[in-house]
Amino acid sequence: MFVKTLLLTCCLSFLGLDVGLAQEGKSYPADMADRVQACTPCHGQEGRGTNDPYFPRLAGKPAGYLYNQLEAFKSGRRKYPPMNYLLAFLTDDYLRQFADYFADQHPALPGPPATDASKSVLEHGQALVTQGDLDRAIPACVSCHGGPLTGQSPGIPGLLGLRASYISAQLGGWRYGTRTANAPDCMQLVAGRLTEDDVRAVAAYLAGQPLPTDPVPAPAGSFALPFACGSQPDGGHKP
Amino acid sequence: MSRQNRRCQLLLTTISAFVVGALVPAGAQNSEAQQPPEAIVKKGEYLARAGDCIACHTAPEGKLFAGGRGMPTPFGTLYTSNITPDPETGIGKWTADDFYKTMHDGRFPDGGLLYPAMPFGSYTKVTREDSDAIFAYLKTVPAVRQPDHPHELQFPYNNRSLILGWRTLFFTEGEFQPDPKQSDEWNRGAYLVEGLGHCGMCHTPINALGGSSESKAFQGGLIPMQDWYAPSLTSNKEAGLGDWSIEEISDLLQKGISARGAVYGPMAEVVYNSLQYMTDDDTRAMAVYLKSIAQDEPKPARASVGSQEASLLRSLGKTVYDKQCASCHGAEGEGRPPHYPPLAGNQSIQMESSVNAVRMVLNGGYPPATYKNPMPHGMPPFAVSLSDDEVAAVVSYIRTAWGNRGTPVNAAEANKLRSAPLQ
Numbered sequence: 001m002f003v004k005t006l007l008l009t010c011c012l013s014f015l016g017l018d019v020g021l022a023q024e025g026k027s028y029p030a031d032m033a034d035r036v037q038a039c040t041p042c043h044g045q046e047g048r049g050t051n052d053p054y055f056p057r058l059a060g061k062p063a064g065y066l067y068n069q070l071e072a073f074k075s076g077r078r079k080y081p082p083m084n085y086l087l088a089f090l091t092d093d094y095l096r097q098f099a100d101y102f103a104d105q106h107p108a109l110p111g112p113p114a115t116d117a118s119k120s121v122l123e124h125g126q127a128l129v130t131q132g133d134l135d136r137a138i139p140a141c142v143s144c145h146g147g148p149l150t151g152q153s154p155g156i157p158g159l160l161g162l163r164a165s166y167i168s169a170q171l172g173g174w175r176y177g178t179r180t181a182n183a184p185d186c187m188q189l190v191a192g193r194l195t196e197d198d199v200r201a202v203a204a205y206l207a208g209q210p211l212p213t214d215p216v217p218a219p220a221g222s223f224a225l226p227f228a229c230g231s232q233p234d235g236g237h238k239p
Numbered sequence: 240m241s242r243q244n245r246r247c248q249l250l251l252t253t254i255s256a257f258v259v260g261a262l263v264p265a266g267a268q269n270s271e272a273q274q275p276p277e278a279i280v281k282k283g284e285y286l287a288r289a290g291d292c293i294a295c296h297t298a299p300e301g302k303l304f305a306g307g308r309g310m311p312t313p314f315g316t317l318y319t320s321n322i323t324p325d326p327e328t329g330i331g332k333w334t335a336d337d338f339y340k341t342m343h344d345g346r347f348p349d350g351g352l353l354y355p356a357m358p359f360g361s362y363t364k365v366t367r368e369d370s371d372a373i374f375a376y377l378k379t380v381p382a383v384r385q386p387d388h389p390h391e392l393q394f395p396y397n398n399r400s401l402i403l404g405w406r407t408l409f410f411t412e413g414e415f416q417p418d419p420k421q422s423d424e425w426n427r428g429a430y431l432v433e434g435l436g437h438c439g440m441c442h443t444p445i446n447a448l449g450g451s452s453e454s455k456a457f458q459g460g461l462i463p464m465q466d467w468y469a470p471s472l473t474s475n476k477e478a479g480l481g482d483w484s485i486e487e488i489s490d491l492l493q494k495g496i497s498a499r500g501a502v503y504g505p506m507a508e509v510v511y512n513s514l515q516y517m518t519d520d521d522t523r524a525m526a527v528y529l530k531s532i533a534q535d536e537p538k539p540a541r542a543s544v545g546s547q548e549a550s551l552l553r554s555l556g557k558t559v560y561d562k563q564c565a566s567c568h569g570a571e572g573e574g575r576p577p578h579y580p581p582l583a584g585n586q587s588i589q590m591e592s593s594v595n596a597v598r599m600v601l602n603g604g605y606p607p608a609t610y611k612n613p614m615p616h617g618m619p620p621f622a623v624s625l626s627d628d629e630v631a632a633v634v635s636y637i638r639t640a641w642g643n644r645g646t647p648v649n650a651a652e653a654n655k656l657r658s659a660p661l662q
Contacts, residue, residue, distance in 0.1 A: 029614070037567070038603050038617030041624050052623065076299045081661035082602065082620060089511040089607035094614055 026104070028097040036098060038086060048107040053163035059105035062217045064154025066099035068181065068231055079178055109161045109211045117164075117204035121197075125205025128198060138193050141202070143226045144186070149209065151217040155231035158217060164207035171199045182230030275375040283376025286369050289521075290362065290435035291513035295319045305329075305383040310356060311464045315392035317356050325382040338374040339367055344412055352402040354390075355409070361437035364415035364430065421531075428528030431521060436513075441469035441505065461594065466659035467504045468592040473532050480526075481533030488526035490577065493517060495606040495615065498576040500585055503604040503618075504595065511607035544647040549635065552647050556636025559629050563621065564637075572641045578616040583641035593648045596634050597656045600625070627654040 029035075033046070039058070044050045047058030058066060072078035074087040074095065087095065115122070127133070129149075132140035141159060145151050151158040159167070173179030174191035181187060194202070225232060287293070296319050298307040306321040323329040330338070337348035345359035346352060353359060365373075395401065415434055417426040432438050441462050461468050472480070480488050483499055490497035495510045502510050514522070544552065561570070567579040574581030582588055588596045603620035606612065621630065627650040634653065638645030 035614055035616050038605060038619045041603075041619045041621060082622070085602060085661040086605060086617065086620070089507045090605055090615070091608045091613065094608050097614070 027100045032097065032101045036101060039098075042082075046105040046107045047102040048105070049110070049161070053165045054169065056166050057109070057161050058102040059107055059109075060215050060217075061103060061157045062151055062153045062155060063096075063099045063103035065151070065157040065231065066102055067096050068155060070095040070098055072181070077180055106215070109215060112208050112210060113163065115164070115204055115208045117200075117208070121201045122205050122208065124197070125201035125203070128194075128202050129205055136193055138190060138198075139226050141206075144229070144232075146218050146223065148212045148214075149206070150212055150215055152222060152232065153217045153220045155229070155233075156217070158215060159206050160209050160211050161215065162207065164203040167203040167206055168199050171203070175199075184228050184230050186225075186227060186229035186231070275378075279372050279375050280379050281376075282369075283372035283374065285516070286365075286373050286435060287376055288513055288516040289431060290365075290373070290437070291509060292322070292373075294508060294512045296322050302381075302383045302385070304377065304380055305385045307385065307388050309388070312356060313463050314396035315390065317354055317390045317392070318388035320387045321383060321385050322377055323380055323383045324378050325384050328384050328386045329382060330377065331382060333374075335371050335374050338377075339370045342370050342373075343367075343414070345406070345410065352399055352406070354399075354402060355405055358437035358440050360410050361434055361439060363410075363412050364434035366414055369435075422527075424524045424527050425531060427521065428524035428526070431517075431525050432528055436525070438472070442472050461592065462505060464660065465505060466594060466656065467598065468590070468594040469505070470587060470590055470592075470595075472529060473534060480530050483530065485523060485526045485530065488529055489519075489522045490611075492525060493519075493522045493609070494577075494611040495609050496577040496580075496612050498581075500580045500587060501577070501606040501615075503599060503606060507604070507607045510609060515607070515609035515611070544635070544649050548649065549639075549647040552632045552635040552649075553639060554632075555629065556632035556634070557640070559625065559633040560636050560640075563625075564633065572637065572643075577612075582637050583643065585643075588637055589643050589645035591646075593634060593638065593645065593652065594656065596638065596645075597630060597648060597653050598659060600630050600634055601653070601656060602659075602661060622657060627651075627657075 039047065042050065042052070042055040043058050049055065049057035049059075069078060070087060071092060073080065073083040074090065074092075076084055117125075128138065129141040132138045132143065142149060144156055145159050146156075149159045170179060171191045171194060174185075174188050175194065177188070191199075221234065293304065295308055295310065296304045296306050298305070298309075298319070301307050302323070304322045306319040308319045310317050310319065321329040324331040326332050333348060340346050340348065341353065341357075342359060342362040342365055344363065345355070345357070390397070415430045418429070421429075441460070443460060483491075483497075487497045487499050491500065491502060492510065492514045495502050495507065495515070517525070564582075568574050568582050569579075572581060572583030572585075574583075599618060601620060601622040603618040605617035606615040608615055625633070630653040631648045631650040635647035637643065639647060
């Protein structure tokens with residue numbers, strides 16, 4: 001029995017070496033889905049999300065953005081104990097593989113959920129998302145997240161396919177300092193200028209938008225950002 | 240499922256300082272100006288890994304060895320000290336004698352007493368030569384000017400003279416004495432496990448006075464403030480390694496995974512920060528020693544759940560298991576080692592304390608990424624998708640199925656651990 005176990009272990013470790021090799025052109029191995037099984041109860045298979053509105057979809061978000069979040073959870077800069085705990089003893093190299101894997105997934109996205117927000121709330125949200133509010137120095141979401149709101153590689157995430165409660169929780173987190181990003185933390189500046197009503201309106205409007213036919217983020221450097229952002233160090237200019 | 244969960248260092252903080260001054264390499268009483276040979280600094284770095292100094296003396300996102308990590312204890316929060324060579328806020332003015340006194344006797348250079356969160360009860364076994372090497376290494380790390388954060392202890396624990404009483408009860412000073420009847424390898428393993436490894440800080444029961452009794456060494460215990468159970472290293476019914484092969488024990492310590500189980504929880508941190516860096520020889524020596532201290536001491540299990548409830552739990556538990564767990568751990572709990580640990584025959588599931596099994600189901604977890612297992616597989620957390628009844632049922636099932644000899648767990652026990660600390 002012992003010899004059998006030993007043999008089995010040896011075989012498995014050789015197998016492990018094989019599957020551990022990165023696929024051509026990819027930073028992660030072919031069996032990466034098995035290695036990120038721990039993510040699925042909250043984020044769904046392939047990171048497509050679940051019915052629970054609190055947990056975000058991961059699939060197709062820019063790899064740089066996903067890596068920044070993973071690194072922030074690992075170091076404790078972004079606080080959410082279940083995530084801080086899971087990632088505490090993984091290496092930055094491995095977290096990059098997580099990020100690359102989820103960025104490469106493109107499962108079918110769910111349609112927008114029904115909303116109970118009023119017409120005036122949705123209009124207010126639309127105005128902030130597409131035009132911002134110059135008087136209050138609030139830039140339009142589209143000025144960084146792109147006209148189709150699909151983000152820009154490597155650091156700026158798309159905003160569609162997320163639930164209103166998740167979006168408003170994140171904006172709230174930035175306003176109260178429980179979510180932070182690399183300095184200069186542009187989202188903290190923007191969120192700090194929003195009122196509760198603004199947050200509700202932006203979240204309701206974004207959550208109600210139909211998904212674009214091509215949800216892939218715009219390439220790095222395809223448009224310039226209106227101000228400096230630590231998550232996109234080259235400012236949206238071509239690196 | 241988790242195999243040993245030990246977390247040695249966290250238990251508390253270190254208080255203070257490690258120390259030291261100019262290094263005086265053994266044998267060559269040199270002047271302060273003389274630099275210690277590189278080989279000694281290297282050796283010191285390795286030994287500092289073995290002692291896992293970094294885990295306590297570096298704060299999250301803080302500078303290396305600059306201290307400031309808050310460590311909650313039942314008596315208040317202690318903050319670790321700056322052990323960089325900064326002369327004002329670190330140990331820049333210490334001598335090798337000062338450093339040895341701190342390690343060996345738990346006293347600051349001025350004679351003040353260290354809180355026993357700093358594991359001087361274990362470090363007292365470290366040789367003078369090794370202490371000097373660690374000190375030589377610490378003198379080479381970048382100096383950081385960062386004053387120590389004052390401890391936040393509740394009355395009466397803020398009175399350091401109480402430590403005198405603690406020391407009388409629980410501290411025995413003295414370097415490791417090799418056992419001439421054992422092999423050199425065994426003695427090396429014992430030295431590392433009992434000394435720098437300070438495994439007993441977690442794997443020996445802690446009493447209400449925050450002390451651990453030598454007569455109960457390595458018998459396991461619930462780690463205060465963390466709600467993880469550090470299993471006994473002497474009982475084969477818990478994490479005793481008597482029937483493990485040397486290779487399996489070595490894998491667990493160095494890779495974080497093995498054919499018999501993987502490390503999670505506080506033990507994952509120990510492997511990540513410390514044990515993965517140990518040489519193959521030292522790992523093997525620890526394995527030889529750990530295997531030798533294990534013994535069978537069967538204790539009748541006490542069930543907290545009535546037999547009717549137990550059978551309901553097991554039946555619901557099998558349903559949950561087949562749906563959520565069997566795809567990785569196997570229909571018969573056979574697992575797919577080393578990445579998906581076997582549950583059948585897995586000691587850590589059958590221990591009298593069900594804490595670790597419940598927490599693994601609730602919180603999931605990744606074994607640490609190590610040089611020999613850089614891309615570990617992780618266990619999903621089920622806190623969100625399973626109810627208290629389902630958690631209790633599936634844990635009851637795996638503790639009693641396939642010949643496992645654990646006891647059932649009820650929903651209240653599962654619920655209580657939902658609020659266990661996760662950091």
